[in-house]
Amino acid sequence: MVEPVLSVRNLQVEIPLRKSLLRPVDNVSFDIAPGEILGVVGESGAGKSMTGNAIIGLLDRPAHICGGEVWLRGQRIDNLPPEAMRRIRGKGIGMVFQDPLTSLNPLLPIGAQLRETISEHLPVSNDEAAARAIAALEEVGIPGAARRVDAYPHEFSGGMRQRVVIALALCAEPGLVIADEPTTALDVSVQAQIIVLLKRLCRERGTAIMLVTHDMGVIAETADRVAVMYAGRLVELGPVREVLSAPCHPYTIGLMASTPLASQNRKRLNQIPGAMPRLDALPPGCAFQPRCTSAREVCGQGVGPDLTAGDGRAACWFTQAVSA
């Protein structure tokens, strides 16, 4: 097997608060192969953004990594000194945020923001950085890139700005891009274009993507594998076709039943009853167990199942017992 571009091992993030200690990311492990697209799904607050931020080393205080390891192309990066980690951001791992309206500095021309990023990471002259900035804008489909390189962010629409953001994330040629809900803030009409663009550019460059999204349709069309998160834990991880057509974990099953998919003709959508527990009130055992229709006695005991048991598809005593 090829060496993964990203390898996350038993990652734990904690937030010490005055009264409690929260675990927004608990024991998360996964790999991303070069050029692979890993979709990450889960409801709001499941810890998807925290995981991405932890990987790129941008957790906001007081949140911090308290356990586990992150490896990028064979280099351990979770314990790097700040300056070394800074050099990896942008060059080793690119990032695309949710809202293109707020991701760009309103007071700097987009070209200046591209050039500073390119010059920071690549050994190029100023002229070459300028030429690359224009080329990067052309590649993401900004019409008249050479003319508009000196325009300010407010002179572009939301979709165009997200293209600029993608150009910025890719301009130093990272091997991995973490895209945290890159289309959620966009007009429905341009969402698909942005995903297609991101996918095409990354395929051309062999860049892997960790694609966080709410949109199962996007996952179905884009991702190679999918990871499902619930209450800070990874509950299911597998090839996208298998997970979508035959979900193992009761939470994934519920998630599928509650999401409209073009390919599936469901008569009605079923919401999972109840809500995800708050981080300061996690039940013992499996975090999903209070909402789970298949729950048994074992589910409410101990530390709960993890992905390493059974066939490695789902963190669930029930399915692991079934498949064993």
Place this chain on the structure above:
Amino acid sequence: MLAFTIKRTFQSFIVLLVVGLVAFSMFRFVGDPVDNMLGQERTGADIERLRGVLGLDQPFPVQYFKFLKGAVQGNFGVSYRQGRPVSEIISERLPATLELAAVSAILAVGIGFALGVFVAIRRDGWVAHTIMTVSLVGVSLPTFLIGILLIYLFSVELNWLPSFGRGEVVMVGEWRTGFLTKSGLQALILPSITLGLYQMTLIMRLVRSEMLEVLRQDYIRFARARGLRDRSVYFRHALKNTLIPVITVTGLQLGSIIAFAIITETVFQWPGVGLLFINSIQFVDIPVMAAYLMLVSVMFVAINLIVDLLYFAIDPRLHVGRSGGTG
């Protein structure tokens, strides 16, 4: 840009007209200068003659029009107290105030900005905490008290710096400057600290809170996620965005430095227009008071205009009519 400037200039003009009316109204409603000027042994004929000389016997609109016409030409009539043209008295006194205000403003803006940025970047360090705590003193102590404390410490106890006056001054053309002599510079230190301290702490605290707000923004996160250096994140991305909200308040603060100079000049017996104003109040020297009022408002308006133009220079979102956005 041109339309914007014209609009703002027009607004400024209206403001000045209103202030002019207020200043002029003082002539009618505040005290009677004739009483003061003639003293106890006056006759009815004396009073009438003086009223005629001062133009006080004419109808209100005529007096207002004459006042405005004079004001535009820099002519505010004759000081009741000194019997000399007000413009002459003011232009003698103005350099002292402007030099004091300029040094205070540079202190307030320069140090205020630098410290504000520092405490925002190092917000959890003990140095930043100490600065923030000490700055509370600067905001809460009244100006005259700071002046008196400084005089007590540096003039009375340590005897390092003079406690009043401008020291030795030199004439540069019409301008009487204290910048060129040692004693002149020494005399500037305590008054300018007194005058600028409040504004400095205010600017510092404002810069800090705005900068912290900017540092929470997505584009700062994104700048970090692109691997930019701290230096670039703070000074290229954050600082410029901090400037926009800070500039307005800073402009107002600079205006109030001119206004607050009255107190500092009184405490330090600084021979500027503020002290002149205080003295003319005691004497109901209305032409001087009116001229001072107009002068201060012209400065306020000018600073505001400059602030608006600076806004324009910094924020590209205000530039309409550039290559329009499509998407």
